[in-house]
Amino acid sequence: MASSKKDTGFSSTLAKNTLDDIPSPRSDAKEIVGLVKHGGKTEGYQLSDGSTVSKEEGIRMAKDGEIRGVGVAHRKDTEYLKSIPDDSEGNNLGSLPSISG
Numbered sequence: 001m002a003s004s005k006k007d008t009g010f011s012s013t014l015a016k017n018t019l020d021d022i023p024s025p026r027s028d029a030k031e032i033v034g035l036v037k038h039g040g041k042t043e044g045y046q047l048s049d050g051s052t053v054s055k056e057e058g059i060r061m062a063k064d065g066e067i068r069g070v071g072v073a074h075r076k077d078t079e080y081l082k083s084i085p086d087d088s089e090g091n092n093l094g095s096l097p098s099i100s101g
Contacts, residue, residue: 015034020084021063029068032058034083037098045081046099053081 034043034046043065045058053061060080061067069091070081 019073019084020079022071023063023065025068026065030061030064031068032070032093032096034097034099035093037100040049042093052099059085 009095030047030049032045033048035042036044036046042055044052044054045075046052047067048099058067058081059072061068062072067081069084071084072079072095073082074080081093081095
């Protein structure tokens with residue numbers, strides 16, 4: 001039974017290592033509550049205050065500590081936001097509702 005706990009911690013640590021940056025959120029940081037998609041591709045984020053921002057603006061805001069619960073990763077030359085692993089799948093970006101962009 002204890003090995004299951006240990007494996008979870010290892011998996012979480014491994015997942016965190018895929019992030020380039022895990023910014024420290026400010027006390028007034030917002031959360032991402034939805035994904036703005038167009039043609040199945042994420043183009044932006046809906047925030048907990050009801051506003052929407054572009055993908056690029058979301059990345060900048062996360063780096064500045066204005067969005068909590070995400071880190072910055074990259075694929076080739078493209079940066080993107082990724083949920084910080086925490087044993088809960090309900091708050092993963094891929095699990096959030098989508099709105100049309």
